[in-house]
Amino acid sequence: MTTASTSAPSESQSFLFVTWFRSRLLARWYERHLQRRDLAEIDDHLLRDLGLTPEDVRRECAKSFWRA
Structure with a gap:
């Protein structure tokens, strides 16, 4: 017989x-x-290659580290 204590995770x-x-x-x-x-x-040249604007970068970098 199985008891509840054996199926529950231990501390x-x-x-x-x-x-x-x-x-x-x-x-x-x-x-x-x-x-x-x-x-x-x-730099701006590489940002254009990535399809990003400086404003996109500013917006992303302004986020707190815990925000995705």
Whole structure:
């Protein structure tokens, strides 16, 4: 017979999941920050090749790191 305690995640499993989730979230935010910083450094000629305007770049770089 299976009890509810064996099918539920243990406290350590929950802690590991939350720790993993937080680390992935922080990594995603940091990567987004780096991408926006790199985007801000692209010159106008390359922006035109990408189909972006300086206003597009300003708008994207003005976003907070947690916003996609």
